[in-house]
Amino acid sequence: MNIDIEISQKFLCQKKGENIGDCQDAICCNLEKKRFAVADGVSSSFFPAVFSRQLTEYFCNSDDVINLELFDQKDNWKQWLANVQVKWIEVVEHEVKQSKKYYVRNRFKSNDHAGATFVGLEFSVDDPDNLQWNAMIIGDSCLIHIDFTPERKPQVKSYLLQQSTDFNYTPQYFPSRIIKDNPYKPDFIQGHFSIKDRFLLTTDAISKWFLTAKEKDDNRLNQIFLLNSDDIDTFREDEELPLENDDVAILGLKIIDAKNKSDEEVSVE
Amino acid sequence: MAYANLPIGTSNPGLILILVDQSYSMRDPYENGQKKDVATLAVNRAIYEVVLACQSGEHIKDRVYLAVIGYSDEIRVLLEGKISEIADNPIEIKTMKKKEPDGAGGLVEMDIEMPVWLKPKAENGTPMGEAFEAAYKVAEAWVKENADNFPPIVINITDGEPNRPDHTRDAALRLLDIQTNDGNLLLMNAHISNAKAGQVALPNDESGLYDEYAKFLFNISSVLPEPLMVAAKSSGLIPEKDSRAFLFNANAEMIISLLEFGTLKTLGLR
Numbered sequence: 001m002n003i004d005i006e007i008s009q010k011f012l013c014q015k016k017g018e019n020i021g022d023c024q025d026a027i028c029c030n031l032e033k034k035r036f037a038v039a040d041g042v043s044s045s046f047f048p049a050v051f052s053r054q055l056t057e058y059f060c061n062s063d064d065v066i067n068l069e070l071f072d073q074k075d076n077w078k079q080w081l082a083n084v085q086v087k088w089i090e091v092v093e094h095e096v097k098q099s100k101k102y103y104v105r106n107r108f109k110s111n112d113h114a115g116a117t118f119v120g121l122e123f124s125v126d127d128p129d130n131l132q133w134n135a136m137i138i139g140d141s142c143l144i145h146i147d148f149t150p151e152r153k154p155q156v157k158s159y160l161l162q163q164s165t166d167f168n169y170t171p172q173y174f175p176s177r178i179i180k181d182n183p184y185k186p187d188f189i190q191g192h193f194s195i196k197d198r199f200l201l202t203t204d205a206i207s208k209w210f211l212t213a214k215e216k217d218d219n220r221l222n223q224i225f226l227l228n229s230d231d232i233d234t235f236r237e238d239e240e241l242p243l244e245n246d247d248v249a250i251l252g253l254k255i256i257d258a259k260n261k262s263d264e265e266v267s268v269e
Numbered sequence: 270m271a272y273a274n275l276p277i278g279t280s281n282p283g284l285i286l287i288l289v290d291q292s293y294s295m296r297d298p299y300e301n302g303q304k305k306d307v308a309t310l311a312v313n314r315a316i317y318e319v320v321l322a323c324q325s326g327e328h329i330k331d332r333v334y335l336a337v338i339g340y341s342d343e344i345r346v347l348l349e350g351k352i353s354e355i356a357d358n359p360i361e362i363k364t365m366k367k368k369e370p371d372g373a374g375g376l377v378e379m380d381i382e383m384p385v386w387l388k389p390k391a392e393n394g395t396p397m398g399e400a401f402e403a404a405y406k407v408a409e410a411w412v413k414e415n416a417d418n419f420p421p422i423v424i425n426i427t428d429g430e431p432n433r434p435d436h437t438r439d440a441a442l443r444l445l446d447i448q449t450n451d452g453n454l455l456l457m458n459a460h461i462s463n464a465k466a467g468q469v470a471l472p473n474d475e476s477g478l479y480d481e482y483a484k485f486l487f488n489i490s491s492v493l494p495e496p497l498m499v500a501a502k503s504s505g506l507i508p509e510k511d512s513r514a515f516l517f518n519a520n521a522e523m524i525i526s527l528l529e530f531g532t533l534k535t536l537g538l539r
Binding site for chain 2: 015016017018022024043044046047048049050095099101102103104105106107109110111169180181245
C-alpha cells in the first residue's frame with residue numbers, strides 16, 4: 001500500500017456580477033509536503049485578496065511551518081502569522097506608494113488591515129497504521145471529512161461549524177497586522193483517516209450549502225464532489241437549495257492507494 | 270421574507286438617497302458650529318464610510334448607487350452616481366489632523382486626506398415635499414433597473430417644518446409606495462435641534478410625542494422591518510417592535526448613528 005493524496009477538485013469562482021480578479025478567496029496545495037489550504041478574505045477589509053493568497057501559500061510552501069501538532073503550544077501560530085503579516089505589509093506598502101487614490105493612502109496610514117478566514121490541513125502518512133491529519137482553522141471556512149471506514153455508513157464531519165445556522169456575517173479571522181489584545185484565535189483539530197476518505201476545504205458559501213443539503217437530507221449533496229466552476233451559477237439559481245452569491249473556493253482531496261487507484265463514485269447518504 | 274436580499278454587491282447594488290435641509294434656519298448654532306456645518310460634516314463622513322466599505326484594494330466596487338439632494342431656495346441634486354464615480358470625484362480633498370490607532374493600542378496624530386462632496390449652505394425655505402418628489406424620480410428610475418434588489422433607503426436630515434405640510438405628506442407617502450420585490454422603500458427622518466430635552470429615537474407610538482411636527486415626521490417614517498433590528502442595534506440605536514426610523518431633536522451623535530445604520534449596517538456593508 002502506498003498512501004497518497006490526490007486532488008479531485010480545485011477551483012475558485014467569483015461572486016456573480018464580478019470579475020475573477022475580484023475574488024477574495026485563495027487555494028494552495030503542496031502535494032510533496034502534503035499541506036493544503038483555503039482562505040476567504042473579508043471583502044470590506046484592506047487588500048484582502050493579497051492576504052488570503054499569502055496565508056495559503058505560506059502555510060503550504062514555507063519550510064518555516066512547524067509541525068501542526070505543536071502549533072498551538074506556546075502560541076507558535078502567532079509567530080507563523082507574524083511572518084505572513086510582514087509579507088502583506090511589504091506588498092501593500094508598494095501598492096500604496098504607486099496609488100493615486102486618497103482612500104488607499106488613508107487606510108494605510110490608519111494602519112488598516114486585511115482579514116481572512118482560513119483552513120490549513122496537513123497529512124501525516126509515515127506510519128500506515130496511524131494515518132493522521134492536523135488542521136488549523138479560523139472563522140467560517142470549513143474542513144469537511146467524509147470518513148469511508150469500511151463496514152459502516154460514511155460519516156460526514158464538519159469543522160469548525162457544524163450546522164447551517166452557525167453562519168453569520170461576523171466570523172473570526174486572521175488580521176494582516178498585529179492587533180493588540182486580538183481576541184481571535186484559531187482552533188487546532190486532529191483526526192485519523194484511511195484509504196478512500198475524502199476531504200473538502202471550502203469557503204463559507206459552499207460550506208453552508210453543503211450543511212444545509214445534509215440537514216435536509218437532500219440527495220444533491222453528492223453533487224458537491226462533481227462541482228466545477230461552470231456549475232456554480234446553476235447552483236446559485238436553484239430555488240429549493242440556492243447557493244449564496246459569494247466568492248467560492250473548493251479544494252477536494254482523495255486519499256488513495258497509489259498502487260491500486262480506482263475511480264469509484266462518491267455517495268454520502 | 271422581505272428585506273432579505275443582503276448583503277448588497279456589485280450584482281445586486283443598493284440605492285442610498287440622502288436629503289439635506291439647506292434652509293435658512295440651518296444657520297442656527299448647533300453643537301460646536303452651526304446646524305448646516307454639522308449636517309454637512311455628517312453626510313460627507315457617511316459617504317466616505319460607504320466608499321471605504323466598497324473598497325477592494327485600489328478599486329471601489331459598485332455595490333451602491335448614491336444620491337444627495339439639497340433643498341432650500343430650490344431643489345438641487347448635489348451628487349448622483351455609482352459609488353466608484355463618487356469616490357474618485359470629490360469637489361475638494363482637505364488635509365486634516367486625525368488621531369488614528371497606532372496598532373499597539375494607542376493613538377497617533379496623522380494627516381488624513383478627507384474628501385468633501387457637500388459644502389454647507391443655508392438659505393430660504395424648506396421645500397421638503399419637492400425634495401421627496403425629486404427623490405421619487407431617482408428611486409423610481411433605479412427600481413425599474415433593479416427590481417429584485419434590496420429597496421432604496423432615503424435618509425432625510427431636517428431642522429424645521431416644511432413649507433407645505435400637506436403636500437409634503439402626500440409626496441412622502443408616494444415615496445413610501447416605491448418597492449422592489451424585496452420590500453418597500455425605507456424613509457428615515459432625522460430632525461436636528463438644540464433642544465436639551467425631548468429627544469426621541471425610533472419611537473413606536475406617537476402618543477409620547479408632544480410636538481405636532483414630531484408627529485408629522487413620525488407618520489412619514491418607515492416602520493423598521495424585523496430583519497433590520499439587529500443592524501439598528503449595532504449602530505447604537507435602540508429599536509423596539511414597530512419602531513419608526515425617526516429621530517427628533519437629535520444631536521450630532523444620533524445623526525451619525527442613523528446615517529451609519531441607514532448606509533452601512535442596513536445594507537450589510539459592515
